[in-house]
Amino acid sequence: MSPPRRTFTAPGNRVAGDVDARLTSFVQRLGARPGLHHVSLAMTSADGRYHWAGGSGPAVAGEPEVRPEAPFFIASITKRFIITLVLQAHERGELDLATPITGYLPPSITTGLHMSDGLDRTPSITVRHLASHTSGLPDFFERRRAGPSLYRQLRAGHDTSWSFDDAITIAREQQRPHFAPQDLTAERQRARYSDTGFQLLIRILETVTSRRFPDLLAERITGPLSLTHTWHPAGRPAEPPPATPLPLYAGRRRVDVDGVIRSSNDLYSTTDDLLTFERALVAGEPFRDPATRHLLTERRNRLRNAPVLRYGLGTMTFSVNRLISPQRRPVTLVGHSGSTGTWLFTCPELGLHLAGTVDQTQAQGLPFRIMAKCLRRWARWP
Numbered sequence: 001m002s003p004p005r006r007t008f009t010a011p012g013n014r015v016a017g018d019v020d021a022r023l024t025s026f027v028q029r030l031g032a033r034p035g036l037h038h039v040s041l042a043m044t045s046a047d048g049r050y051h052w053a054g055g056s057g058p059a060v061a062g063e064p065e066v067r068p069e070a071p072f073f074i075a076s077i078t079k080r081f082i083i084t085l086v087l088q089a090h091e092r093g094e095l096d097l098a099t100p101i102t103g104y105l106p107p108s109i110t111t112g113l114h115m116s117d118g119l120d121r122t123p124s125i126t127v128r129h130l131a132s133h134t135s136g137l138p139d140f141f142e143r144r145r146a147g148p149s150l151y152r153q154l155r156a157g158h159d160t161s162w163s164f165d166d167a168i169t170i171a172r173e174q175q176r177p178h179f180a181p182q183d184l185t186a187e188r189q190r191a192r193y194s195d196t197g198f199q200l201l202i203r204i205l206e207t208v209t210s211r212r213f214p215d216l217l218a219e220r221i222t223g224p225l226s227l228t229h230t231w232h233p234a235g236r237p238a239e240p241p242p243a244t245p246l247p248l249y250a251g252r253r254r255v256d257v258d259g260v261i262r263s264s265n266d267l268y269s270t271t272d273d274l275l276t277f278e279r280a281l282v283a284g285e286p287f288r289d290p291a292t293r294h295l296l297t298e299r300r301n302r303l304r305n306a307p308v309l310r311y312g313l314g315t316m317t318f319s320v321n322r323l324i325s326p327q328r329r330p331v332t333l334v335g336h337s338g339s340t341g342t343w344l345f346t347c348p349e350l351g352l353h354l355a356g357t358v359d360q361t362q363a364q365g366l367p368f369r370i371m372a373k374c375l376r377r378w379a380r381w382p
Contacts, residue, residue, distance in 0.1 A: 004058070004059050005031060005032060006056070006059045006066070007024065007027060007054065008055050009053070009054040010042075010053040010068040010069070013053065013054075014049070014050050014052075015051070023043075023052050023374070023377055024054060026373065026377055027041065027054045027055065031066070032056070036360065037249040037358075038056060038249075038358070039056055039357070039370075040053075040054075040066055040271060042054075042274075042275055042354070043352060043353065043355075043378060044352070045351055045352060046346075046351040053068035055068055064243065064244045064247070067243075070243055070245070070246050070270065071242045071243060071245045071246070071268045071269060072269070072270070072342070073245060073248065073261055073357075073359070074338055074342050075339050075342050076195075076266065076336060077266075077274065078265065078338075080315070080344065082205075083313050084220075084286050085217070085220060085221065086131055086204075087287060087292050087295060087296075088220055088288075090292075091288050095127060095204060095205075097127045098126055099126060100126050101122070101129075102123045104208060105203060110122045112172055113171065114136060114137060115172075115176075121180055124180075128184060129182065129197070130197035130198065131198075132184075132299060132301065132311060132312065133193050133301075133303065134190065135194065136178050136180055137177060137194045137197055138175035139192075139196055139305075140162075140167040140170040140195060143175075144170055144174035144175050145175075154257065154362075155250065155362040156250070156361075159257040160263075163263070171196045179192070189299070190301070190304060191301035191304065192305050193303050193305050193306060202265055214231075214235030215235070217267075220286070225280050225286070227269070227273040228242075229268075229269060229272070230268065230273045231269075232265070232268075233267075245268050246359050247359065248359050250362070255361060266338070271356060271357075274355040275355050277344075278335065278346060278355070282346050295313055296312050296313050296314065297315055297317065298313070299312050299313075300317050315334060315336065316333075316334070316335060316336050318333045318334075318345070320332070320333060329349075331347055331350060332348060333345040334346050334348065337364070337367045339362075339363070339364050340359060340361060341360045341364075342356070342358075342359075343355065343357075343368075343371060347375060350375065350379055352378060354371050354374055
């Protein structure tokens with residue numbers, strides 16, 4: 001017999017009664033779907049006047065309740081934080097987007113990293129290439145010669161761990177580049193998602209600032225924006241410590257992958273903190289010049305390994321077609337998702353920010369279907 005399920009909504013929700021009813025019913029039905037364990041989601045208008053958050057999951061003794069304030073592993077939403085730090089460092093003159101990565105990293109990291117046709121093309125890779133997934137570097141999470149991919153291990157719920165050096169060794173010795181570093185003056189470029197590139201960005205940030213990644217986050221983003229429930233697994237959570245994070249699941253089977261989480265450099269957060277961050281980022285608040293935010297979407301290249309998505313600098317763009325979008329007109333979602341079924345996006349046409357998670361080891365496409373349905377339930381009001 002399945003355990004009873006509980007649904008929670010935030011006491012501070014501010015929406016019309018019918019919107020509240022639609023979203024509550026949606027969360028209940030979504031959380032009860034076969035193959036899912038729980039769901040937590042939140043939405044807020046760009047001006048902050050309206051807000052809704054809720055969660056639903058089974059009531060199981062000893063496991064965290066799926067309350068709206070519960071923290072969770074945000075996976076690749078972290079790339080929005082990384083690119084914010086990169087653009088801040090660019091503004092401060094600590095790095096330049098057009099500089100080759102060999103200017104910031106030692107030969108022990110860069111030599112032979114991008115070998116193609118017998119040539120080492122690594123010196124042609126710039127910071128901008130890494131941030132836009134246009135370097136051609138493979139993703140160390142993907143298929144390799146010496147064993148199953150990290151994605152496959154995660155989907156199966158098998159824990160593992162790795163170091164930065166391990167990730168670089170995998171990319172250099174067990175994988176091949178997909179294409180040459182792209183001409184960034186061309187109208188369009190090839191783009192292919194690569195976690196390797198963002199691990200290199202973190203190392204560049206640490207090198208040019210002489211700060212550890214968790215410390216940089218605290219000093220330049222989470223502290224200034226008062227994100228008291230956002231932290232790096234290697235850093236110190238805010239005081240008082242937040243609630244126990246929601247676990248990950250493979251379907252309805254709980255999996256404990258602490259090694260993966262510690263190794264990934266990805267963060268824990270809450271929907272409330274994420275929406276605060278997204279609202280600030282869209283307004284350009286983390287930057288000295290608010291116009292710097294436009295660099296995030298200056299290009300929108302189609303990702304070859306996720307063709308429904310376009311990518312700028314640390315930023316995804318997804319088009320919701322008119323058949324499934326609210327009011328039967330196309331709208332866009334701009335932000336980032338994570339492989340564990342996490343999302344943080346803005347819909348500019350509706351002036352709406354969305355965040356949430358289903359905490360699954362394999363759920364890359366689900367966030368986009370969920371967000372499209374959320375938009376339709378919200379867009380009839382106000």
